[in-house]
Amino acid sequence: MESKREKFVRLAEARTNKIIKMIELLGNLSDTRTYEYNEDDINKIYNSIFTELNISKDKFDVHLRKKNYVFKLTDGGGIDNNPTRPNKEDEGISS
Structure with missing residues (x-):
């Protein structure tokens, strides 16, 4: 298989x-x-191709980003694409 x-x-x-x-x-x-053909024709063709290419690439990026997603409020917030596992102090967990 x-x-x-x-x-x-x-x-x-x-x-x-x-x-x-x-x-x-x-x-x-x-x-x-x-x-x-004229320049406008060519621009329309290639703009359409680039748009679809970017949409397709974004689909892959979203799936790859989800695997590495760590939300942070510090350092500007958002996605950390190179996350390290937070320690208990970072998570607000006390012993």
Whole structure:
């Protein structure tokens, strides 16, 4: 049976290669002997791609951050991406 890691690697490689091929095909549209376009067209295309790419990346970041999430009120609060386990004093626990 395929492990979760093996499945991730298999699908990630296939999907990434498919995306790379599609980007190459998109680049073929730059041939002005065959196609006509303007700067606004290109900006719309790439803004859409970058937006979707960032949304996709954020999904991975959220899952990775959850594993390392430690809420702190000190030092500006928010997420500490390199947390250390708090000691009992930090947790307000007294012996």
